[in-house]
Amino acid sequence: xxxxxxxxxxxxxxxxFSRKQCPSCESWFWTQDPDTELCGDPPCTEYSFIGSxxxxxxFDLSEMRERFLAFHDAEGHxxxxxxxxxxxxxDDIYLNIASIANYQPHVTSGNVPPPANPLAVSxxxxxxxxxxxxxxxxxxxxxxxxxxxxxxxxxxxHEFIRQGKAGDPDDFYxxxxxVNLCHGLLESLGVDTDTVTYKENPWAGGGNAGPxxxxxxxxxxxxxxxxxxxxADPEGPIEVKGDPYAEMPLTIVDTGYGLERFVWASQGTPxxxxxxxxxxxxxxxxxxxxxxxEDPATADILAEHAKLSCMLEVDTGAKLGHLREQVxxxxxxxxxxxxxxxxxxxxxxxERIYAIADHTRCLAFMLGDGIVPSNVRAGYLARLLIRKSLxxxxxxxxxxxxxxxxxxxxxxxxEDYDHxxxxxxxxxxxxxxxxxxFDRTLERGRRLVRRELEAKAGNGLSTDRLVELYDSHxxxxxxxxxxxxxxxxxxxxxxxxxxxxxxxHADADAAEIETGPEPPDLxxxxxxxxxxxxxxxxxxxxxxxxxxxxxxxYGVILDQTGFYPEGxxxxxxxxxxxxxxxxIPVEDVQExxxxxxxxxxxxxxxxxxxxxxxxxGRRQALTRNHTATHIIGAAARSVLGDHVWQSGAQKGTERxxxxxxxxxxxxxxxxxxxxxxxxxxxxxxRPVEKTWVDRVTAEQxxxxxxxxGGVPDEEDIRVVRISEFDVQACGGTHVGSTGELGLVKIFxxxxxxxxxxxxxxxxxxxxxxxxxxxxxxxxxxxxAFEVPIEDLPSTANRFFDEWxxxxxxxxxxRGELASHRLAEQLAEAxxxxxxxxxxxRVDLALDDVVSAAGDxxxxxxxxxxxxxxxxxxxxxxxxxxxxxxxxxxxxxxxxGQALGGGGGGSPNMARAGGPQAENTDEAIEAARxxxxxxxxx
Numbered sequence: 001x002x003x004x005x006x007x008x009x010x011x012x013x014x015x016x017f018s019r020k021q022c023p024s025c026e027s028w029f030w031t032q033d034p035d036t037e038l039c040g041d042p043p044c045t046e047y048s049f050i051g052s053x054x055x056x057x058x059f060d061l062s063e064m065r066e067r068f069l070a071f072h073d074a075e076g077h078x079x080x081x082x083x084x085x086x087x088x089x090x091d092d093i094y095l096n097i098a099s100i101a102n103y104q105p106h107v108t109s110g111n112v113p114p115p116a117n118p119l120a121v122s123x124x125x126x127x128x129x130x131x132x133x134x135x136x137x138x139x140x141x142x143x144x145x146x147x148x149x150x151x152x153x154x155x156x157x158h159e160f161i162r163q164g165k166a167g168d169p170d171d172f173y174x175x176x177x178x179v180n181l182c183h184g185l186l187e188s189l190g191v192d193t194d195t196v197t198y199k200e201n202p203w204a205g206g207g208n209a210g211p212x213x214x215x216x217x218x219x220x221x222x223x224x225x226x227x228x229x230x231x232a233d234p235e236g237p238i239e240v241k242g243d244p245y246a247e248m249p250l251t252i253v254d255t256g257y258g259l260e261r262f263v264w265a266s267q268g269t270p271x272x273x274x275x276x277x278x279x280x281x282x283x284x285x286x287x288x289x290x291x292x293x294e295d296p297a298t299a300d301i302l303a304e305h306a307k308l309s310c311m312l313e314v315d316t317g318a319k320l321g322h323l324r325e326q327v328x329x330x331x332x333x334x335x336x337x338x339x340x341x342x343x344x345x346x347x348x349x350x351e352r353i354y355a356i357a358d359h360t361r362c363l364a365f366m367l368g369d370g371i372v373p374s375n376v377r378a379g380y381l382a383r384l385l386i387r388k389s390l391x392x393x394x395x396x397x398x399x400x401x402x403x404x405x406x407x408x409x410x411x412x413x414x415e416d417y418d419h420x421x422x423x424x425x426x427x428x429x430x431x432x433x434x435x436x437x438f439d440r441t442l443e444r445g446r447r448l449v450r451r452e453l454e455a456k457a458g459n460g461l462s463t464d465r466l467v468e469l470y471d472s473h474x475x476x477x478x479x480x481x482x483x484x485x486x487x488x489x490x491x492x493x494x495x496x497x498x499x500x501x502x503x504x505h506a507d508a509d510a511a512e513i514e515t516g517p518e519p520p521d522l523x524x525x526x527x528x529x530x531x532x533x534x535x536x537x538x539x540x541x542x543x544x545x546x547x548x549x550x551x552x553x554y555g556v557i558l559d560q561t562g563f564y565p566e567g568x569x570x571x572x573x574x575x576x577x578x579x580x581x582x583x584i585p586v587e588d589v590q591e592x593x594x595x596x597x598x599x600x601x602x603x604x605x606x607x608x609x610x611x612x613x614x615x616x617g618r619r620q621a622l623t624r625n626h627t628a629t630h631i632i633g634a635a636a637r638s639v640l641g642d643h644v645w646q647s648g649a650q651k652g653t654e655r656x657x658x659x660x661x662x663x664x665x666x667x668x669x670x671x672x673x674x675x676x677x678x679x680x681x682x683x684x685x686r687p688v689e690k691t692w693v694d695r696v697t698a699e700q701x702x703x704x705x706x707x708x709g710g711v712p713d714e715e716d717i718r719v720v721r722i723s724e725f726d727v728q729a730c731g732g733t734h735v736g737s738t739g740e741l742g743l744v745k746i747f748x749x750x751x752x753x754x755x756x757x758x759x760x761x762x763x764x765x766x767x768x769x770x771x772x773x774x775x776x777x778x779x780x781x782x783x784a785f786e787v788p789i790e791d792l793p794s795t796a797n798r799f800f801d802e803w804x805x806x807x808x809x810x811x812x813x814r815g816e817l818a819s820h821r822l823a824e825q826l827a828e829a830x831x832x833x834x835x836x837x838x839x840x841r842v843d844l845a846l847d848d849v850v851s852a853a854g855d856x857x858x859x860x861x862x863x864x865x866x867x868x869x870x871x872x873x874x875x876x877x878x879x880x881x882x883x884x885x886x887x888x889x890x891x892x893x894x895x896g897q898a899l900g901g902g903g904g905g906s907p908n909m910a911r912a913g914g915p916q917a918e919n920t921d922e923a924i925e926a927a928r929x930x931x932x933x934x935x936x937x
Contacts, residue, residue, distance in 0.1 A: 108228070208230065359385045423641065900919070
């Protein structure tokens with residue numbers, strides 16, 4: 001479908017714009033300048049603002065951000081605070097990639113009203129798809145702020161308009177005013193509007209689409225104006241980028257203005273990096289001993305390179321060497337005398353410095369917003385940037401801790417993003433932990449690569465294998481190339497390597513949506529446990545009964561219920577429904593689109609009156625443990641840092657568990673601190689308040705910390721607040737006061753995956769039972785040792801020391817006995833071709849088996865085969881005298897195969913092991929036979 005009519009605006013007619021087609025790329029665009037022929041978008045047009053700023057004055061980030069927001073304040077927009085860079089409210093992406101993402105899917109779907117309408121925001125975003133271009137192109141960033149103004153145009157009669165939650169309909173606007181606002185902003189900054197072009201480029205994504213303008217000036221795209229007015233529809237009459245769409249009732253203005261690009265254009269620096277983080281760039285160039293300002297030729301080359309790089313699509317995966325050649329040719333056309341090798345030599349150190357400056361700012365936001373480095377999800381992306389930064393710093397010989405570089409950003413950002421500064425201790429600890437892990441990874445990885453290259457006998461490694469080595473073993477391709485070079489093997493490194501890695505991990509795994517039968521058309525079930533938490537008996541009427549097609553039994557829907565359905569990690573209530581004077585067990589309770597379904601084994605008739613009775617002991621235990629989950633989570637965050645978020649939870653009657661994000665194993669001291677703080681909150685008897693609050697107000701008051709257990713898709717949310725300690729959105733059952741828990745006991749922790757720690761605990765009587773069971777164990781141990789409990793530690797230590805002493809003596813005796821037996825074996829050895837062949841078994845540790853074999857060949861003309869089993873582990877060693885021409889590794893492999901394993905070593909000493917200890921004698925005999933064959937050959 002031709003969308004050209006969608007771009008014909010009164011604004012363009014009234015301000016003297018004409019529509020033209022670019023002869024270079026054939027795109028359509030709008031311009032006020034009758035002499036403009038090109039669309040203004042690279043590669044059709046090169047940068048003309050470098051060295052020649054386009055605004056009346058120079059701006060830094062804070063000044064330009066405020067200028068944008070103040071402009072829209074005056075134009076009737078309400079400024080709203082940005083959301084975190086971690087998209088916790090989305091299940092399809094890990095990182096916030098655009099300002100409109102703040103409102104997807106809940107607001108854009110029409111389920112939830114926006115926080116203001118119209119609104120303006122400057123949203124920090126992270127995109128790693130161009131990570132390999134950062135530093136090289138002069139313009140790419142991994143982290144940037146998308147300034148945006150948004151308007152949600154609800155149709156007449158929409159419930160949010162009736163309820164006064166959609167803003168004033170008189171303030172709604174769409175394409176005309178959006179373009180007017182953009183043009184007005186540029187004019188207010190002093191931009192010559194004759195240089196501005198509006199390039200037509202339809203947008204589609206996330207199930208929506210619409211016409212869009214790319215706004216360009218002096219070769220730089222400064223903003224994008226998107227008009228969401230279509231939604232995906234297989235039968236839709238409108239085609240956008242090959243897919244069918246239909247008109248959507250809620251039309252949305254989605255604009256994105258690049259804060260960093262505006263600042264760059266206002267300063268005209270050679271690259272965006274000097275404009276965006278000058279302090280960090282200065283620190284890095286000083287440490288690296290690289291400063292282009294001290295070399296005018298390099299500064300000129302850098303400026304020209306930046307102008308040309310926008311023309312060469314450095315982010316498309318083209319070979320960097322080829323791009324260098326093109327840039328060198330064009331530079332020479334402009335009066336320079338430089339080849340691609342010299343160009344690389346001059347620019348590469350600066351490109352690395354720029355990349356470090358960018359990556360460390362991105363890490364400040366990632367870690368400050370709660371990402372914990374790990375090998376999964378968003379944590380993997382953070383680790384990728386940490387390790388890439390460490391490698392780049394090593395390449396330019398910057399010998400300072402990575403955190404010190406991040407801290408320069410934190411210092412620059414503290415006025416605008418003070419939460420990042422407050423998180424600096426956690427950020428430093430995470431960075432130091434990751435640096436240590438990386439050192440160990442490199443040490444292991446180098447050994448792995450050497451072995452793999454040896455096995456390939458001089459052949460290189462494919463790109464897919466390089467990606468796999470990084471993904472599975474953490475080995476950067478540059479380090480792999482260094483190891484390969486030492487081995488005389490050349491490795492071809494792709495210039496877009498990290499983009500390929502990022503593509504594997506950038507998007508969240510979309511959850512499978514299970515479709516089932518449509519629910520009956522009934523009013524939502526009235527949930528009595530919210531109105532009166534102590535409801536254990538209630539009367540109700542049966543509204544619907546259905547047979548369970550999977551399990552034998554029936555689903556029953558009542559008009560009201562006191563039974564809690566499974567959800568939020570809390571199991572369903574159990575109990576009875578009394579009908580016709582019969583007690584029918586309630587075996588399970590589930591939610592079905594606002595309806596509560598009770599699973600029962602017997603049929604109940606629609607219209608019957610029933611009495612429900614909740615198993616109150618079970619409910620109380622679950623309730624205490626659910627509140628304990630909130631308390632332990634908040635206590636862990638208080639003790640460990642703000643990077644702690646709930647990663648999962650499961651409540652039970654006897655024991656529960658909470659998974660939290662954390663970058664290292666919990667220490668006993670930290671566990672004790674968390675447990676102590678939790679019990680202090682319990683002892684203080686703080687009130688636990690449960691209120692229903694509209695979502696916008698809740699988020700404004702408490703932020704996204706609310707959503708520890710996920711983000712509900714409702715306009716009103718239930719907020720559970722433990723006075724001055726914790727606030728969460730939660731639909732579970734909770735006590736009225738923390739004092740009702742009585743006791744909280746942590747009885748175990750474990751690492752369930754990289755970056756996630758599990759805390760197991762109990763509350764109330766279940767906690768007391770756990771304490772008593774542990775006391776029983778202490779009493780049993782004390783009885784076994786026949787000492788008081790208080791003497792257990794010293795007694796156990798004494799017994800352990802004595803055990804080690806006697807074990808050592810026993811090992812010495814075994815060794816002496818083995819030596820005696822080996823001497824006898826040598827004296828009685830079989831002679832084969834003039835060589836004494838000894839094959840025997842001594843059950844010692846494998847190292848001792850190896851030593852025994854070595855001792856036997858101190859004399860000439862001996863082949864020694866010694867096998868043994870120790871602690872269930874089998875091993876075999878083969879040694880040969882220096883004057884015997886038999887390969888020990890050949891012999892030992894015969895024995896290793898019998899053990900179900902393998903081995904190796906030198907021609908005179910080799911060892912093998914395997915899991916099949918029962919075949920030890922067979923392994924020794926197999927090795928003897930192989931040795932005999934070699935001797936007789």
